Amino acid sequence: MVFFIIGGRMKKSLKMKVLKKQRIAVLVGHNSKKTGVFSGGIREWNYNRDLAKEICTHSRTFGILSRVFYRTYDQEISREIGNAYREIAAYNPDMVLDLHCNGFIDPGANGCEMLTNGGHESTRIGESLCDYITHEFGTKNRGAKILGRHENGGLSVYAYSDTPACAHIPIIVCEPFFLTNPKEREMFCSESGRIRLARAILSGAACYWHDRKKRILPWDHKK
Numbered sequence: 404m405v406f407f408i409i410g411g412r413m414k415k416s417l418k419m420k421v422l423k424k425q426r427i428a429v430l431v432g433h434n435s436k437k438t439g440v441f442s443g444g445i446r447e448w449n450y451n452r453d454l455a456k457e458i459c460t461h462s463r464t465f466g467i468l469s470r471v472f473y474r475t476y477d478q479e480i481s482r483e484i485g486n487a488y489r490e491i492a493a494y495n496p497d498m499v500l501d502l503h504c505n506g507f508i509d510p511g512a513n514g515c516e517m518l519t520n521g522g523h524e525s526t527r528i529g530e531s532l533c534d535y536i537t538h539e540f541g542t543k544n545r546g547a548k549i550l551g552r553h554e555n556g557g558l559s560v561y562a563y564s565d566t567p568a569c570a571h572i573p574i575i576v577c578e579p580f581f582l583t584n585p586k587e588r589e590m591f592c593s594e595s596g597r598i599r600l601a602r603a604i605l606s607g608a609a610c611y612w613h614d615r616k617k618r619i620l621p622w623d624h625k626k
């Protein structure tokens with residue numbers, strides 16, 4: 404647990420321990436006009452809009468504050484992303500979770516991955532999210548990957564760190580499953596699948612913040 408002591412000069416017995424609540428800015432990837440991957444009748448943007456709401460509904464039970472942010476379509480994509488991240492900056496979050504779904508021509512492509520700019524904290528959070536999601540769904544753990552600035556998705560990963568006042572805040576581009584994989588689509592896109600994913604994401608974030616030194620996963624205790 405992370406405790407912050409208020410008033411260093413107070414007598415020991417009067418010291419107050421306050422648990423700081425971490426904040427997640429949940430950004431729905433793409434926009435309502437250009438919705439990203441479309442497969443099996445499901446649109447990436449629509450799925451993530453519902454997932455984002457689910458994360459916010461459950462976050463307080465994990466001791467986490469959260470708020471949903473959207474991108475507004477702009478012909479210039481860097482401006483579109485920049486506008487969203489400026490709005491996010493005003494919320495002063497401890498992490499940005501940029502929600503996406505993976506897609507590939509081969510329907511067999513599968514698994515969970517998190518994309519980051521390679522910062523230490525974003526990599527560790529990304530690994531924790533992958534651990535919890537793949538444990539919950541029994542899917543392949545593709546891990547936390549460093550995204551190049553000019554790769555697809557690179558604009559998101561670097562946009563926020565390009566805003567000088569918030570360069571220290573970790574951004575995770577979240578690709579928890581392949582929407583183009585029929586088996587994963589069925590698992591993750593049911594209502595219960597969406598709730599399980601929201602809770603797995605929150606568990607991964609809570610585990611990172613509260614147990615970051617030990618990083619013992621709950622299922623390791625059972626072994």
Ligand SMILES: [Zn+2]
Pocket residue numbers: 432433439440447502503504
């Ligand atoms: Zn996407």
